[in-house]
Amino acid sequence: MRVAVVRNHLHTGVVNRFGHPCREGYDLDAVRRIVAALQEGGHETLLCEGDKGLFATLERFMPPDPQALPSGFVFNLASGIQGECRLSHVPSMLELAGVPYTGAGPLGNGLALDKAIAKMLMRDRGLPTPQFCVMRRGTEGTGDLRFPLVVKPRSESSSFGLQLALEPAQLKQAVEAVTAQYGQDALVEEYVEGREVYVGLLGNEELETLPLVERDFGDREMSLVTQEDKASMALGAICPAQVDSKLATMLHDISVASFRACECRDYARVDIRIDRSGQPFILEINSIPGLRSIYVQAATAAGYSFSGLINRILDVAHKRYFGVGAPSRKAR
Numbered sequence: 001m002r003v004a005v006v007r008n009h010l011h012t013g014v015v016n017r018f019g020h021p022c023r024e025g026y027d028l029d030a031v032r033r034i035v036a037a038l039q040e041g042g043h044e045t046l047l048c049e050g051d052k053g054l055f056a057t058l059e060r061f062m063p064p065d066p067q068a069l070p071s072g073f074v075f076n077l078a079s080g081i082q083g084e085c086r087l088s089h090v091p092s093m094l095e096l097a098g099v100p101y102t103g104a105g106p107l108g109n110g111l112a113l114d115k116a117i118a119k120m121l122m123r124d125r126g127l128p129t130p131q132f133c134v135m136r137r138g139t140e141g142t143g144d145l146r147f148p149l150v151v152k153p154r155s156e157s158s159s160f161g162l163q164l165a166l167e168p169a170q171l172k173q174a175v176e177a178v179t180a181q182y183g184q185d186a187l188v189e190e191y192v193e194g195r196e197v198y199v200g201l202l203g204n205e206e207l208e209t210l211p212l213v214e215r216d217f218g219d220r221e222m223s224l225v226t227q228e229d230k231a232s233m234a235l236g237a238i239c240p241a242q243v244d245s246k247l248a249t250m251l252h253d254i255s256v257a258s259f260r261a262c263e264c265r266d267y268a269r270v271d272i273r274i275d276r277s278g279q280p281f282i283l284e285i286n287s288i289p290g291l292r293s294i295y296v297q298a299a300t301a302a303g304y305s306f307s308g309l310i311n312r313i314l315d316v317a318h319k320r321y322f323g324v325g326a327p328s329r330k331a332r
Contacts, residue, residue, distance in 0.1 A: 001043050001044070001072065001073060001326055001327050001328060002043070002044045002045075002046070002061060002062045002071060002072035002073070003038050003043045003044070003045050003046075003072065003073050003074070003075055003314065003326075004045070004046045004047075004048055004057070004058055004061055004062070004072060004073070004074050004075070005031065005034060005035050005038070005045060005046070005047045005048070005074075005075045005077060006048055006049070006050045006054065006074050006075070006076055006077060006078050006090055006101075007026045007031055007047070007048075007049070007050060007077040007078055007079075008022065008025070008026075008049065008050050008051070008078050008079050008080060008081055008090075009025065009026075009028070009049060010049055010051070011051075011081050011082075012051070013049055013051025013052045013053050013081075014051060014052060014081055014082065015052065017082070018082065018083075019082040019083035019084070020082060020083060020084070020182065020183045020184065021081070021082045022079055022080045022081055022082060022086050023156070023158075023160055024079040024080075024156075024157055024158055024160075025079065026077045026079060026290070027290070027292050029292070030290065030291055030292035031047065031077060033292075033306060034075065034077070034291060034310050035047055036307075037306055037307040037309075037310035037311060038075065038310060038311065038314065040307045040311075041307060041310070041311035041314070041326075041328055042328025043314075043326070043328055046061045048061075050076075050078035050080075050081075050089070050090040050093070051081060054090070054093055055093070055097055058072070058074070058097065058099055062099070064098075069322065070098060070099060070100055072099065073099075073100050073101065073102075073314065073317070073318065073326065074090075074094055074099055074100070074101035074102070075101070075102050075310075075313075075314060076090055076091065076094070076101045076102050076103050076288070077288065077291075078090035079157075079288070084155075085106075085109070085110040085113065085114075085155075086113070087104075087109035087110065087112070087113045087287065087288060088105075088106040088107075088109045088110045088113075091103070091104070091105050091106045091109060092106045100317070100318070100321045100322075101317070102266050102267075102313055102314060102316075102317040103265060103266050103267065103287065103288050103317070104263065104264045104265045104266070104268070104287040104288070105263070105265065107263050108262060108263035108264050108265060108287050109287050109288070111262045111263055111287075112262045112264065112268075112284075112285050112286065112287035113155050113157070113287070114154060114155050115152070115154055115155065115187045115284055116132070116134050116154050116185075116187055118258075118261075118262050118284060118285060119132055119187075119189075119282075119284075121261040121262060122257075122258050122261055122262075122282055124261075125257055125258075125261050127254050127257055127258055127261070127282055128254065128279065128280060128281050128282060129189075129281055129282045129283070130150075130189040130190045130191075130192055130273070130281050130283070131144065131145055131146075131189065131190045132145070132187060132188060132189035132190070133145060133188050133189075134154060134185045134186070134187060134188070135171075135175045135185065135186050135188050136175070136179060136185050136186070137172075137175065137176070137179075138171055138172030138173070138174070138175030138176050138186075139172060142171070142188065145188065145189075145190055146190055147165065147166055147167060147171075147191075148164055148165060148166050148190075148191040148222075149164070149165045149171055149188050149189065149190060149191060150162065150163075150164055150165075150188070150189050150190075150191050150224070151163045151164070151165055151171065151174035151175060151178060151186050151187070151188050152178070152186065152187055153178050153182040153184055153185075153186060153187070154184050154185045154186065154187045155184055156182060156184075157286070159225055159226050160182070161177070161178050161181060161182055161186075162224065162225075162226060163177070163178075164191060164222060164224060165188075171188065174186070175188065191222075192273040192275050192281050193223065193275065193276065194223070194273055194274045194275040194276055195214055195215075195223075195241075195273070195274040196214065196215040196217075196223060196225070196271065196272070196273055196274075196283075197212050197213065197214050197215075197241050197243070197251065197271075197272050197273075197274060197280075198212070198213045198214075198215070198269055198270070198271055198272070198294050198295075198298070199212060199251055199252070199255040199269065199270040199272060200213070200267070200268075200269050200289070200294070200295045200298040200299065201255060201256065201259050201264075201267060201268050201269070201270065202266075202267045202299075202312065202313070202316065203266070203267075203316055204265060204266060204316060204319075204320050207256050207259065208302075209252045209255065209256075210295075210298035210299055210301070210302045211239055211240035211241075211298050211301035211302055212239070212240055212241035212243060212248070212251065212298070213237050213238070213239040213240075213241060213294050213297055213298050213301075214237065214238045214239070214241035214242075215235055215236075215237055215238075216235060216236040216237055216238055217235065218235075218236075237293075237294060237297060239297050239298060239300075239301045240301055243274075247274070247278060247280070250280060251272060251280055254270075254272075254280060254282060255270040255272070255282075258270055258282055258285050259285065262285050262287070264285065264287050265317070265320065266313055266316050266317045266320065267289065267295075267313050267316070268285055268286060268287055268289060269285070269286040269289035269294065269295050270282060270284075270285050270286075271283040271284050271285070271286070291309070291310070296309065311326070314326045
């Protein structure tokens, strides 16, 4: 099958440079490994940019046949270029063009990226998440929120802009920094001291929960993962995380419920804090988790090779559309 791997790297294929720029990018080595994995699975691949030229690129690579099903598939790694709801841009284009793809749709990506909306949806379903509010100036009332408070952009990923405020003056400064640098509101939530565990999910109607991964903070006084930590992969991880069966069941249940609440598809990662009393709190859900570290580590512990994982994600997505796994040239 023809599989186009779509990412955003160049950030030049736009009409105007206007709107909030995307700071996130998919690691090039990981992208190359994904392409190689798909080729190993017997697929014909094309690596391309998710920009204004995407329609023409896909039409050349997978020429439409009016009498048949779509002639190709997209493995979506696109993080967007600029503007609002950036994770939804390429899925929206693919919906318009009639091209099937992996991962969440425009709605799911938009919900997961907007941390405030995602937490509201979780809270409405009775799922535990730290108490929070949204701030623009840093002088608004925080209600019953208790310091220390974690401050981060409302719609960013990779821990961009994340800060810890220990008192009101620091909170004001942190919120002002977020609004000035990222052009958006700040999400302010209570800091939960405890373990940080990641739950990888794979599937749709039936969701496979991958082995739990726990972040190793070593001797750090405050257990926070910064953007610098993620970029340098400075912190270790423990997999499988050691949790009792009761807590493991609870983590599975709330992760699956958050996946459903936020309209995710095919695969996702849920980030959870467990306080000193053993109570879990969902921090956020990632609708397109990176396929180079935590999620891959969990899949490896589940018995997947990297190639097996990538082709499994493709199969899961293909089955969602067509009822069967993805055909490969090797199978023909």
